[in-house]
Amino acid sequence: MFLQKLQLVNFKNYENSFFEFSEGLNCIVGKNGSGKTNLMDAVYFLSLSKSSIHNQDVLSIKFEEDYMHIEGVFCKENSELITCSMQRGGKKMFFQDKSPYERMGDHIGKYPVVLIAPDDTDLIRDSSDTRRKLFDGIIAQLDSDYLKTYQVYNRTLDQRNSLLRQFGEHNYFDEDLLNIYTEKLLILGEEIYQKRKTFVEDFLLIFKKYYAFLSEGNDEVHIGYKSDLASANTKNLFKASLAADLAAQRTTKGIHKDDYEFTMDQMAVKKFGSQGQKKSFIMAIRLAQFEILESQKGFKPILLLDDIFDKLDEKRIAKLVEMIDNNSFGQVFLTDARENRTKELLSEIEVRFHVIA
Structure with missing residues (x-):
């Protein structure tokens, strides 16, 4: 399974943006504050019907906008269009191939994701x-x-x-x-x-x-x-x-x-x-x-690696890169503020870069 396409309308700092991803490693690079983590959160939101960052859905709507819209194409055996729409003050709606879910819970688990984030040690x-x-x-x-x-x-x-x-x-x-x-x-x-x-x-x-x-x-x-x-x-x-x-x-x-x-x-x-x-x-x-x-x-599942190069030591980074290189994972999203560092660490691996301005 992998996420092939993603469109964001009024999601956090994205007004109207479209992305196409590879089945393997996708590196999202850009300066701090450019929206790298927000893009990762959009993938998480579309997969699990909630943000990995905020407890309130309304906080994912772009400031001073009235609604948000996330749309993505997941590929399993066939392509499946998943859409999330929400009006400020209204109810969050999810659709599979334009048909609404009867229960939001029916969506959970269909497109699983695993997120490794900088604040994970808060779990301890x-x-x-x-x-x-x-x-x-x-x-x-x-x-x-x-x-x-x-x-x-x-x-x-x-x-x-x-x-x-x-x-x-x-x-x-x-x-x-x-x-x-x-x-x-x-x-x-x-x-x-x-x-x-x-x-x-x-x-x-x-x-x-x-x-x-x-x-x-x-x-x-x-x-x-x-x-x-x-x-x-x-x-x-x-x-x-x-x-x-x-x-x-x-x-x-x-x-x-x-x-x-x-x-x-x-x-x-x-x-x-x-x-x-x-x-x-x-x-x-x-x-x-x-x-x-x-x-x-x-x-x-889809693996999301958010800003891990700044938080992990060289030994643990090497172990993770080794697993990526050995195809232990399927589709991977990785964010980093330093493009040159990412290219150096992943020089032996096929990567698709997405530069966020």
Whole structure:
């Protein structure tokens, strides 16, 4: 699979731009602030129906414009036209070959992408929410049923939290009404927990392989899945937390509190890992993400490498270039502000350059 053509209208700093890409390595070069990362984000947006940078879709509309339009041709066995349109203040719409999707979730996973970005080490430093989003995003590209269940869980969680706030604001309590949402959260949460647990078990072996390749060291790395639902009796878990839920006016236990623990030699990478070890850890996660997507989809995802030459040391750059040269990846997009450096590092590889003014 690869993205052959892309048109951007009022997407971030692009007023009306058209691009054609090669099936292999595409290097996007230009000065800082020219829009290299925005072009990468457009590919990500068209593939996953959201920005990799902003949580609000409206922030992707060009300043002082009323709408945006992204259109791309993906090639698998046949060419497929994917279109995204959105009016400021309106609803985002996605179309495949000019036919609208009945559910936005039906688009997720059809055109998978993997992004390696400069701020990826935030996955180690940030809160558990960042790590849940990472792994939920991977699983959602693999399993459309997981995405549906996850979305229903979040809606049910919002309803339960709203009810808990009503109890606090109006000083009353209806246990039977609350239990309706509690029981639903238990059923949905158990399904999500089992899928996350199975995924991490499969993912871990691939991740360790890539960490060893990148680091050439003997560090014993691990990703541990931590969940409230790992306890034997989840019903008792919610009963025991009822007083805390009423006091906080929100659901304090459940799979929305899960975390993924990154360790090296049984110590937290966040506290004890060097900068190089952290970079290898995250890059190994991304490469494992690529392999597991390829394995289950039957084709290679698109790989986005944003500004990595400024953030990685020579050893890790060499490893990545080695993988590109060995055709480990399919279509690759790579950004760099220094065109000459890129040409030197990739002198032995066939590259299509796109200069952003």
